[in-house]
Amino acid sequence: MMLAVAGGVSLTGVALVFFIGSFTPGPNNLILLMSGSRVGFWRTFPQVWGIVVGVATLLVLQGYFLAELFERLPWTYLVLRVLFTLFLLWLAWKVATSDPMERGEQKGLLFPIPFGFWRSYLFQAINPKAWVIVGTIITNYSSGDADVVALEAVVMAVVSMPLSLLSASLWSLFGVGLRGWLGDARRARIFNVTMAGLLVVALALSFT
Numbered sequence: 001m002m003l004a005v006a007g008g009v010s011l012t013g014v015a016l017v018f019f020i021g022s023f024t025p026g027p028n029n030l031i032l033l034m035s036g037s038r039v040g041f042w043r044t045f046p047q048v049w050g051i052v053v054g055v056a057t058l059l060v061l062q063g064y065f066l067a068e069l070f071e072r073l074p075w076t077y078l079v080l081r082v083l084f085t086l087f088l089l090w091l092a093w094k095v096a097t098s099d100p101m102e103r104g105e106q107k108g109l110l111f112p113i114p115f116g117f118w119r120s121y122l123f124q125a126i127n128p129k130a131w132v133i134v135g136t137i138i139t140n141y142s143s144g145d146a147d148v149v150a151l152e153a154v155v156m157a158v159v160s161m162p163l164s165l166l167s168a169s170l171w172s173l174f175g176v177g178l179r180g181w182l183g184d185a186r187r188a189r190i191f192n193v194t195m196a197g198l199l200v201v202a203l204a205l206s207f208t
Contacts, residue, residue, distance in 0.1 A: 011159055014141050018133065018160050022055075022167040026129035028120075029171040030195050035113045036175020037191070043114050044175070048168040050120025055164050056157035058124050059134050063153025085128065089200065096196035 023029075028051050035044040069076060115123065124130045137156055138149075181187060 011155070014137055014156050014159050015163065017137055017141070018163050021129070021133035021136075022160075022163050023170075025198055025201075027127050028123075028130070028168065030198055031113075031115070032168055032171040033175040033178075034192075034195055035115065036172035037178045038175075039114050040179075041169075041172055041176050044172040045169075046117040047115040047120040048165065048172060050115065050117040051124065051168045052161050052164040053117075054121040054124030055130050055134065056161050057121070058130055059137065059157040059160060060150075060153050062131075062134050063138050063156070064150045083126075092196040092200050096193045 032044060032047065032051075035047060138153065141152075141156065178191070
């Protein structure tokens with residue numbers, strides 16, 4: 001049975017798109033993986049909640065404010081994406097060159113590991129994958145009716161939260177599972193470089 005919100009919007013479709021988007025590799029998940037491997041699950045958990053609440057907030061804001069901004073000033077979307085891309089490329093470089101044997105907090109990044117709640121929350125504002133997923137959902141699954149789109153965005157945000165929580169928790173647990181394997185300096189270095197490379201790949205895929 002297809003669940004729907006105001007205007008006949010399919011919550012089943014929203015959940016499916018978000019499920020696929022949140023579980024595939026991206027900046028959030030790759031940083032969760034690294035954080036879990038370095039500081040463990042519970043110290044990474046505030047970052048998990050930062051993602052959950054941050055993406056939900058982005059859904060509401062994009063549904064309420066950003067859609068109108070991009071419609072009136074289309075060039076602002078491109079400018080923001082370029083800025084976000086440059087920052088994430090810099091972050092990938094910092095990950096690749098960080099100390100491979102570091103097992104505690106990592107202070108060398110602009111956002112240290114672990115991120116914590118607020119850093120993770122604010123990171124969603126410059127995470128292109130989150131913007132693409134949210135934009136896809138708002139564009140394809142809102143009714144387009146200005147009178148109800150804000151309400152639809154809130155309902156979509158509520159739908160997104162348990163999926164974000166499950167995905168982010170699993171990725172951080174994957175990182176915890178790698179802690180023993182990363183005890184070797186060579187493997188740890190390869191892991192850092194691989195995570196940086198995957199971050200760049202995930203960034204590139206967000207433009208396709």
